Amino acid sequence: MTIEELIAEVKKPFSNTQDMVTHWINLPSDDSKIVFLFLDSIIDKSILKLHILNPFFELKKDIDLLSFEQIAGLELKKQTDFTLVPQLLLQSNALVFTQDTSCYYSILAPLNTQRDIKEPDNEAIIRGSHEGFIESMTMNLALIRKQLKTPKLTIKYFKLGSETHTNVALVYVENIANPDLVREVERRITSIDAEAVYTLGNVEESIEDKPFSFFPQMLSTERPDRVAANMMEGRVALVYDTSPTAHVLPVNFFTFYQSVDDYNKRWHIGSFFRAIRLFSFFIAIGLPAVYIATVSFHFEIIPFNLILLVKGSLEDIPYPPLFEAMLMELTIELIREASIRLPTRIGTTIAIVGGLVIGDAVVKAGLVSNLMIIVVAITAIAAYIVPSNEMSAAVRILRFPFMLAAATLGFLGIVFGFIVLLFHLCKLYTFGSPYFAPLAPFKIDDMKDAIIRLPFWKQNKRPNDASPLKRDQANRTRKWDRN
Numbered sequence: 001m002t003i004e005e006l007i008a009e010v011k012k013p014f015s016n017t018q019d020m021v022t023h024w025i026n027l028p029s030d031d032s033k034i035v036f037l038f039l040d041s042i043i044d045k046s047i048l049k050l051h052i053l054n055p056f057f058e059l060k061k062d063i064d065l066l067s068f069e070q071i072a073g074l075e076l077k078k079q080t081d082f083t084l085v086p087q088l089l090l091q092s093n094a095l096v097f098t099q100d101t102s103c104y105y106s107i108l109a110p111l112n113t114q115r116d117i118k119e120p121d122n123e124a125i126i127r128g129s130h131e132g133f134i135e136s137m138t139m140n141l142a143l144i145r146k147q148l149k150t151p152k153l154t155i156k157y158f159k160l161g162s163e164t165h166t167n168v169a170l171v172y173v174e175n176i177a178n179p180d181l182v183r184e185v186e187r188r189i190t191s192i193d194a195e196a197v198y199t200l201g202n203v204e205e206s207i208e209d210k211p212f213s214f215f216p217q218m219l220s221t222e223r224p225d226r227v228a229a230n231m232m233e234g235r236v237a238l239v240y241d242t243s244p245t246a247h248v249l250p251v252n253f254f255t256f257y258q259s260v261d262d263y264n265k266r267w268h269i270g271s272f273f274r275a276i277r278l279f280s281f282f283i284a285i286g287l288p289a290v291y292i293a294t295v296s297f298h299f300e301i302i303p304f305n306l307i308l309l310v311k312g313s314l315e316d317i318p319y320p321p322l323f324e325a326m327l328m329e330l331t332i333e334l335i336r337e338a339s340i341r342l343p344t345r346i347g348t349t350i351a352i353v354g355g356l357v358i359g360d361a362v363v364k365a366g367l368v369s370n371l372m373i374i375v376v377a378i379t380a381i382a383a384y385i386v387p388s389n390e391m392s393a394a395v396r397i398l399r400f401p402f403m404l405a406a407a408t409l410g411f412l413g414i415v416f417g418f419i420v421l422l423f424h425l426c427k428l429y430t431f432g433s434p435y436f437a438p439l440a441p442f443k444i445d446d447m448k449d450a451i452i453r454l455p456f457w458k459q460n461k462r463p464n465d466a467s468p469l470k471r472d473q474a475n476r477t478r479k480w481d482r483n
Contacts, residue, residue: 006101007035010085014039038094038109047109048094077106087165114139120222120244122389127264132222137167137241140224144171144239147228152176158189161197167241168203173231176462184431185236185249200240200247209430214397216390217430219248219255226260234466250433252465253425254450256391257281262453271452276385278451283382284395285421288329289406289414291375292321297410313369322407324368328376329399331358437465 001009007022014020021043023036036048079088079095080103088095092110117139119125120132133140141155152174160166168189172182188207197203200220208217221227222244227237230248238247248255257277262270294301295314302310317324335358362368379399386392398421405413428435438446446463448454 001101003033003035003097003099003101006097007037010037010082010095010097013086014089032099035097036094037089037097039089039092042090042092042111043094044109044111048107052094052107052109079104079106090165117143123221123223123226123260123387125259125261125264128260129223129225131224133224133239133244133246135242135244137169137239140239140244140246141169141171143224144227144237147224148173148231153231156186158186160189160192160194160203162195164196164198166197169239170236171227171231171239172236173234176232176234177236178234181234181250181431182236185238189238200238200243200245203238203240204247210428213424213428214394215253215425215428215435216256216388216394217249217251217428217435219251219388220245220390221248222246223260229263230255230466233462250431250465252430252433252435252437254278254438256386256388258449259387263456267453267455271454275452277387280382280385281395284379284386285399285402286414286418287375287379287382288325288399289402289417290411291371292325292403293406293410293414295321296407310371313371316366317369318366320407321372322403324372325376325403326400328362328368328372329379329403332376332380333396433465438463 011020011022017039019039019041021036021038021040025034025036026032036052038048082104085095085104088106092108093106094109096105096107098104114136115134117131117134119130123132131143133143145153150173154172154174156170158168158170160168170182170185170189185207189203192203192206194202194206204218205211210217218238219230227246227248230251231237235248235250238249240246257274259274259277262274264270265273295310299307299310314321359373363370363373383392383396383399386395402414402417405417407413409416425436426434426440434441437443438450443464445461446465448459449463
């Protein structure tokens, strides 16, 4: 096969695209040809010109294969498998073909589209590292290695999607992560059979245990320090190319209420704010339901001094309390979505002005009571206290069935709702780990970093739920001694 025939064959998969560039170079010394093949839209042409083409033209009068390898100043690899040509081109490689049609060379010259490393907007902290992941998997793995300078840090690569070839990296610390857990994660990842895997949400839905549960079963984070801390407890992480978010698994319910700032403050202060976040879970879910049940069924529990105020606020409202609550909660969600979709400067203004104008207008129009406005405001604040956006979304959705239960059965409906919720949390498992640990099953040792946080030197054992299957007890002991 001649070089012309070879080039025509390898270009067939890209016959309909116009960003395929074929650059022929004639060698006058022996009348042979060398061909550069690359996709113009994803190749940094300045790299090719500086490190490849310029030196090549300077030496081409007596060029041979050996001298070409010497002038290539980039990552150059000899390839013999021609079925890899489309994949290499799509991975920002420039391919070089010579008269020897039994092999070719790939030169990695990606176009730099990375943004600067900065603190994630969704996980900002007061003290500690202000570095966050970006859309480059290579850079994100480098940030994790910056946190964990150990040769035991293990990285395994996978490609998902028969057409998209999305890169995913499984990261864990050898001898700390349970091998059975690692094998199970690998099995679930490799079992994903799809043409296209676009986002990390596609992977999450494909490998989680209970995709119909409202509660997130993997921790999404953009902080390398948070990923590193969880891996040192025995968990594993999934890092995705083109995404600044990593997944940590397995996790429990209390993991979503932990913040990096908890460990950068004194343990008394960190424990106090963590307890406030956990208390906000009950406020965000139950406060509108309690309001509905009180004014609909249990008016007698209101203190006598407040009865006239509450009655005066409600007597002109033409709708039942459930309609009030639904109207305002849906309005809050609409304002939130609008503020997210609009540009930052406009979105903030819309959120503030929209909340004030709508709140004042609906009260003056007699559609909603003043008390309902207060309840909705407190509920919204409690829902947004959660450090995890996924858990915050689950809490905001759960308050709607609780409001329906309160409007139907009053306080009895709320109690039934919390019983069902507790049953669900106790039955939920993620990668073999109990979701409501360390409360169910109760593990006194793991309570040191659950509802509250004890001092660092007290946390001398890794949590059981981080590596759910049985392993050597000595492997669970941290290498830490205060003395």
